[in-house]
Amino acid sequence: xxxxxxxxxxxxxIEFPNKGVVVIDGEKAIVKNxxxxxxxxxxxNKKRGGRCEGMLLEVVEHSKLETAEDxxxxxxxxxxxxxxxxxxxxxxxxxxxxVRSLLDAVCPEYEFEGxxxxxxxxxxxxxxxxxxxxxxxxxxxxxxxxxxxxxYDVVTTGECHIVHPDFCKILVCTxxxxxxxxxxxxxxxxxxGYLRHLLVRRAIKTxxxxxxxxxxxxxxxxxGTEEALLRGWTERLQALPMEGSFAGILHTKNDTLADAVxxxxxxxxxxxxxxxxxxxGLRFQISPFSFFQTNSLGAEVLYEKTREYVGETKGKVVFDxxxxxxxxxxxxxxxxxxxxxxxxxxxxxxxxxxNAARNGLGNCEFLAGDVLKVVDELEEKPDLIVxxxxxxxxxxxxxxxxxxxGVSHMVYVSCKPTxxxxxxxxxxxxxxxxxxxxxxxxxxxxxxxxxxxSLTRKK
Numbered sequence: 001x002x003x004x005x006x007x008x009x010x011x012x013x014i015e016f017p018n019k020g021v022v023v024i025d026g027e028k029a030i031v032k033n034x035x036x037x038x039x040x041x042x043x044x045n046k047k048r049g050g051r052c053e054g055m056l057l058e059v060v061e062h063s064k065l066e067t068a069e070d071x072x073x074x075x076x077x078x079x080x081x082x083x084x085x086x087x088x089x090x091x092x093x094x095x096x097x098x099v100r101s102l103l104d105a106v107c108p109e110y111e112f113e114g115x116x117x118x119x120x121x122x123x124x125x126x127x128x129x130x131x132x133x134x135x136x137x138x139x140x141x142x143x144x145x146x147x148x149x150x151x152y153d154v155v156t157t158g159e160c161h162i163v164h165p166d167f168c169k170i171l172v173c174t175x176x177x178x179x180x181x182x183x184x185x186x187x188x189x190x191x192x193g194y195l196r197h198l199l200v201r202r203a204i205k206t207x208x209x210x211x212x213x214x215x216x217x218x219x220x221x222x223x224g225t226e227e228a229l230l231r232g233w234t235e236r237l238q239a240l241p242m243e244g245s246f247a248g249i250l251h252t253k254n255d256t257l258a259d260a261v262x263x264x265x266x267x268x269x270x271x272x273x274x275x276x277x278x279x280x281g282l283r284f285q286i287s288p289f290s291f292f293q294t295n296s297l298g299a300e301v302l303y304e305k306t307r308e309y310v311g312e313t314k315g316k317v318v319f320d321x322x323x324x325x326x327x328x329x330x331x332x333x334x335x336x337x338x339x340x341x342x343x344x345x346x347x348x349x350x351x352x353x354x355n356a357a358r359n360g361l362g363n364c365e366f367l368a369g370d371v372l373k374v375v376d377e378l379e380e381k382p383d384l385i386v387x388x389x390x391x392x393x394x395x396x397x398x399x400x401x402x403x404x405x406g407v408s409h410m411v412y413v414s415c416k417p418t419x420x421x422x423x424x425x426x427x428x429x430x431x432x433x434x435x436x437x438x439x440x441x442x443x444x445x446x447x448x449x450x451x452x453x454s455l456t457r458k459k
Contacts, residue, residue, distance in 0.1 A: 001027050003047045008060060011038045016098040016417055017447035018082050022054070029054045033082060033148065036094070037063030065090050072161040079148040081162065081445040088121050092441055095449045099439050102421040107434045115439035115449065116305065119297040123164045124444060126202055126277065127294050129261055130157070130171055132185035132195040141185050143175040143198060151259075152188065162445060166244050167200050170211055170237060174198055177236050181229060183222045186215075188259055194221050196254055197261050199288055201275060204296040207244035208275035211237065212288045214252045214261055234269045247275035250288060263289055279303065282330055282359045290351050291324050298442040302413070302450055303331050305438050306386070309411045309454040316383035321371050321402065322394075326352025326364065328386055328413070333361045340382070341366040342374045372398040381405065387412045393419030396426070403430045412453040415442075420451055431458050 001007060001024060009022040011034045020034030022042070029052040031042045039061035042054035066085040075084050083091045096115040103110070118124055133154030135142045144157035158172045178195060186193035197214040213233070219226045234249050248271035254262045266273065266288065274287045280300055286292045293299035306328060310318070313336040320329040323341030325348045333339045333356070341364065343349050349368040356364040367374055372395050385407050387394065393416065394402070403426075410432065414420035424434065436454040443449065 001029060001044050001047065001052050003044050006041060006043050006057065007054070008039065008041045011036050011040060011063070014094060014098065014447075016102060020056075027052065031056050034059070035063050035065065035082070035086065037065050070161070073159050074144075074155060074157050077147060077155050078145045078157055078160075079150075080145060082447055084161075084445040088117065088444060091444065092117055095441060095447075096439055099417045099437075099449065099451055102417045103424070103434075103437060106421050106425050107428070107437075110434040111436045113436060113438040115441060116301050118295060118441050118444050119301065120204075120295070121444045122161050124204075124295045124298060125163050125167075126204055126292070126296050128160075128163055128167055128200050130198040130200070131259075132197065134185070141175065141179060141195075143171055163200075164202055164243070166202055166209060166242050169240050169242065170200055170209075171198065173236055173240055174213070174233065177233050181222065181224075181232070183229065186218075191257065192218065192221065194218050199252075199261060201286065201288070202244055203275055203277035203286075205278040206276050208247040208277075209242070209244045210248050210250070210273075210275045210286075210288060211246065212250040212252050212266070214254050216255050217253050230269055238270065246271055248272045252288070261289070279327060280331055282327075282355075284325065284327070284355050285351065285358065286325075287347070287351065289347065291345065291348050293327070293442065295442045298440065299327070302440045302442060302452070303328060305440060305452050306411060306413055307331055309436065309438075309452055310384065310386060311409070313384070317380055319378075319382040319385045319405075321375075321385060321387050322389040323352060323366065324348050324388065326356060326366055328388060329364055329366070330356055330359055330361055332386070333364050336363065338363045338365065338380075340364075340378065340380065342371050343368065344370050371395075372401070375401045375405075382407055384409045384411075386410070389414070389419070389423075391416040391419060393423045399423060399426050403427065403432075406457070408457045410455045412455065414451045414453070415448070417449075417451050420453065424453070427455060432456065433458055 009024050011020040013021050020031045022029045031054040041058040045055045046053040068085050068087050092115050131154050142154045142156040147153040184193045185195040194215050199212040201210045249269045252266045253264045256262045274285050315337050318336050318339045320341040323343045326341050329339040329341040346368045349366045352366040432455045438452050440450045
């Protein structure tokens with residue numbers, strides 16, 4: 001295959017996360033955003049060291065797997081939910097095969113317990129960050145998700161299937177209100193405009209909703225006062241026929257150049273600055289920007305499996321490294337002697353401390369800092385360790401320090417199987433063996449899934 005030339009072929013399989021594999025005359029090409037069984041036309045845009053990467057131009061023939069009904073009207077335009085045309089059981093089979101392929105390459109022997117499906121397949125997300133923009137250059141304002149493969153274009157996702165209908169009502173209402181008021185969106189290249197993002201969070205268990213409008217401070221770009229504008233928006237939202245209830249409506253200022261949700265000051269327009277969600281009998285306070293698993297019911301399944309793999313904790317000291325808001329730590333704390341959580345994000349640590357106190361768990365200690373450095377300062381010795389690192393996995397030097405504790409048992413909770421496979425190699429080389437593995441689909445219709453691994457030290 002030659003760079004710049006166009007080819008046609010059938011996608012044989014998908015490698016994690018969304019890399020379609022096409023073989024032409026014995027030569028392999030990776031084409032993103034294609035599904036297994038599709039006949040596609042693609043252009044080779046990169047060839048280096050015998051590795052070919054192509055850009056999808058057209059789906060010539062659909063796959064026999066594409067039989068799902070009730071597909072989202074935004075599919076194919078919006079950048080998310082690649083697997084949506086595939087029935088859910090087939091989605092699970094694809095993800096299971098991907099994870100097994102990665103782990104089989106590095107783990108000589110282990111018990112694979114399959115993949116657990118999400119309790120909710122539609123409307124499962126409890127958080128969305130919508131962007132203001134336009135679908136075509138200089139077109140009318142849109143509010144939703146970025147177009148597939150585009151940094152600038154935004155498609156209005158008023159009928160998104162992976163969120164509760166309350167999200168869509170809030171999105172449509174917000175878009176219509178600011179269109180009526182002739183308020184423009186922030187243009188990234190010119191650095192002008194007011195509206196940037198709309199953050200919506202909704203608890204599955206409690207039904208509480210937190211909405212945060214993120215804008216610049218460029219109030220001279222519209223008529224009237226900002227106070228009156230935001231008061232009108234708040235009143236419009238409160239008049240919506242919602243299934244849930246508003247815990248808070250907020251306004252956050254962000255004048256940074258980066259196209260990301262940043263907090264440079266937040267005002268409460270209504271209610272409070274947080275909402276509550278419940279997991280496995282525990283209650284968690286969640287602020288606009290704090291981390292919390294985006295699939296609440298799926299998180300319960302994931303953490304139940306984690307607790308099962310951890311096993312008996314009575315009288316034991318547990319280290320929860322990369323502890324986030326301390327969810328796993330608090331689930332293990334009722335039986336353990338003590339749980340120590342380490343997390344680099346200070347806000348998450350504060351939330352973990354507050355939630356532990358709220359749940360009456362006095363045996364949890366949460367430390368702020370990089371695991372790589374904090375483990376050197378820990379005086380206590382753990383009986384077992386839970387690892388739940390971010391997508392990039394564990395720093396190689398941190399792995400060495402963690403292994404020096406010499407615990408007999410560890411549980412690794414991974415949100416990216418390629419990082420997991422990489423980290424398992426040095427862990428196994430240090431004398432640990434992979435006993436059991438179970439996948440959990442926290443993100444139906446997307447290419448991602450979680451993996452829980454039980455490791456024991458060889459005697």
